[in-house]
Amino acid sequence: xxxxxxxxxxxxxxxxxxxxxxxxxxxxxxxxxxxxxxxxxxxxxxxxxxxxxxxxxxxxxxxxxxxxxxxxxxxxxxxxxxxxxxxxxxxxxxxxxxxxxxxxxxxxxxxxxxxxxxxxxxxxxxxxxxxxxxxxxxxxxxxxxxxxxxxxxxxxxxxxxxxxxxxxxxxxxxxxxxxxxxxxxxxxxxxxxxxxxxxxxxxxxxxxxxxxxxxxxxxxxxxxxxxxxxxxxxxxxxxxxxxxxxxxxxxxxxxxxxxxxxxxxxxxxxxxxx
Numbered sequence: 001x002x003x004x005x006x007x008x009x010x011x012x013x014x015x016x017x018x019x020x021x022x023x024x025x026x027x028x029x030x031x032x033x034x035x036x037x038x039x040x041x042x043x044x045x046x047x048x049x050x051x052x053x054x055x056x057x058x059x060x061x062x063x064x065x066x067x068x069x070x071x072x073x074x075x076x077x078x079x080x081x082x083x084x085x086x087x088x089x090x091x092x093x094x095x096x097x098x099x100x101x102x103x104x105x106x107x108x109x110x111x112x113x114x115x116x117x118x119x120x121x122x123x124x125x126x127x128x129x130x131x132x133x134x135x136x137x138x139x140x141x142x143x144x145x146x147x148x149x150x151x152x153x154x155x156x157x158x159x160x161x162x163x164x165x166x167x168x169x170x171x172x173x174x175x176x177x178x179x180x181x182x183x184x185x186x187x188x189x190x191x192x193x194x195x196x197x198x199x200x201x202x203x204x205x206x207x208x209x210x211x212x213x214x215x216x217x218x219x220x221x222x223x224x225x226x227x228x229x230x231x232x233x234x235x236x237x238x239x240x241x242x243x244x245x246x247x248x249x250x251x252x253x254x255x256x257x258x259x260x261x262x263x264x265x266x267x268x269x270x271x272x273x274x
Contacts, residue, residue, distance in 0.1 A: 005153040006076065006115075006250070007031040007042040030074060039072045040117035043251035047160040048114050049078075049142070049149075051085055052099035052180075054124060054163070055112040063123055074115040081108040082147040083162070086169040086177035087186060089232040090136055091222045095213035097187065099180040100165040103236030105146075113149075113160055115250070128163050130245060137163040139245040140237065144256040156256035159248070164237040170226060171233040196225055 010027040031041050053059040057075065064071040084107065088100035116124060129135015141159050142149075149157040172178040180186060187205035191198050200222060201208040212219050226232050 045115040049162045079150045080111045088165045089167045091219040093216045095209035102177045138241045140240040141246040158253045168232045
């Protein structure tokens with residue numbers, strides 16, 4: 001499609017190429033790589049701004065392979081305006097307090113966008129509880145006028161998905177969102193600030209994770225304590241939740257700018273694929 005450049009980004013071939021018995025001879029376009037691996041092409045994938053573990057290839061591989069779904073996922077860095085990374089007002093039964101996005105109008109940062117096919121999106125949706133009334137997250141499609149998103153090729157995305165926490169985020173004591181400094185440091189800080197939290201979860205980050213892991217009742221109790229102690233604030237992103245999550249793929253989301261010819265030098269792929 002005109003002004004779409006991601007499919008033509010060049011990627012290195014793995015040793016031996018993409019075909020059995022064929023030696024790779026240099027980089028190929030992303031769509032050629034996906035086609036050669038019998039994977040969904042870029043245009044039929046869903047761009048998802050990933051915060052926390054969903055931006056970690058190992059975590060994505062674990063989620064997909066555990067359910068027998070391909071873990072081949074393009075991950076692309078983008079300059080995103082309007083999204084900060086804070087701390088969810090929730091304790092996961094997996095034993096941690098997750099990173100969670102919040103609205104930062106006018107401020108930009110580099111984030112990763114994962115390009116998920118339909119089966120992969122369904123798995124991540126399920127892991128975030130999107131369709132569960134008692135789940136943690138909603139998936140929203142961010143509008144480009146409020147959240148400019150620039151790829152390194154110069155393309156401005158016309159929208160991308162984001163998981164927004166239903167419980168809000170933690171603030172730093174002054175009402176501003178608390179930044180996520182890393183799990184061990186975060187848990188140590190949270191425990192140092194609350195006597196009650198230490199009574200329930202222990203004195204160290206390791207004890208916290210051990211007691212929280214697999215104990216949903218205790219985790220919910222801890223999340224209620226965050227609210228009772230006045231540590232919770234709004235992420236500023238709930239206004240973008242519109243009910244059922246949108247299902248537009250990349251080819252359905254028109255770019256927010258016209259990328260000039262030659263903005264990204266693509267060359268040609270093997271087999272003369274343009």
